[in-house]
Amino acid sequence: MTTTPQGAPSASAPEATAPQSGSAVPVGAALALGDDALVLSHRLGEWAGHAPVLEEEVALANIALDLLGQARVLLSLVGDEDELAYLREERAFRNVQLVEQPNGDFAHTIARQLYFSTYQELLYGRLAAGDGPFAPLARKAVKEVAYHRDHAEQWTLRLGDGTEESHRRMQTALTALWRCTGELFEPVDGLGLDTAALHEGWLALVSRTVEQAGLTLPTGPRSDGWSAGAGRQGIHTEPFGRMLAEMQHLHRSHPGASW
């Protein structure tokens, strides 16, 4: 399988050669799942040196490394992992907008993780049960992601049920990121899986945690003109460009550098 030419917003080109059967890997789907993991991993990595406590810093770094491992496997399925991670332009990334959202305060990071890990665990669970090209990865990663979800749930409960300030911040974060959650259930090109069918289970799990934490599940729009979306089509939010610049500048300044 050829890699995407560097810099070009060309993820759509190889998609044409992405049949679903057998061991052929659908490029669009591999980029979607791989970019989700890569981008969220980088965001979580930004906490290194800044986390509220040392123990939590290690926990977030562990989650970031799990996701980075998944991203490496997924991107390697369809090209050179370094080229895909470090030499694509913003518009060639296929991650959902949820994972590129800035860390914000700790509550924002936890809300983003709760929304995403719950989705990712359901998604990987379904992929693991099948025999598609992503099944081997999904079978291994679903256990990692179950822990990520548990970590986010534990913190959601404690922040929601903690002090007045932690409750307020957690509620603010849940509400702020809510509009990014509709995109999770949009169809993914070539995945061979009805992502919309994950929504019911996702909503049940998230609302159980949110209610248990004494918080309120937001009710705002999630999949209309006013909500976020189109990350899978390469449309990203403004902070993503800055994140990419930081993530890619070393590789671009010193191509092929190693240590």
Add this chain to the structure above:
Amino acid sequence: MTSADWPLWEVFVRSRRGLSHTHAGSLHAPDAAMALRNARDLYTRRSEGVSIWVVPSAEITASSPDEKDPFFAPAADKPYRHPTFYDIPEGVRHL
């Protein structure tokens, strides 16, 4: 909130079935459930364990260094308490 406000926990990890839990270190956590998770992240990342105990450090009663002599010195000059003191008869095998 800082970790200074959080209680200290001692972590014990059992590396394999059949072995006993061994003290691995300590950490800060707001409660027992989070202490278990922090312990998982800090002490079992390289597949060191199959089971973790966390114990509030404040709940551990330790012998005092000041009592070292009354506690431990009397044992120092009683080598006959070691099983090696005894000769093993010729006929005993598999020991």
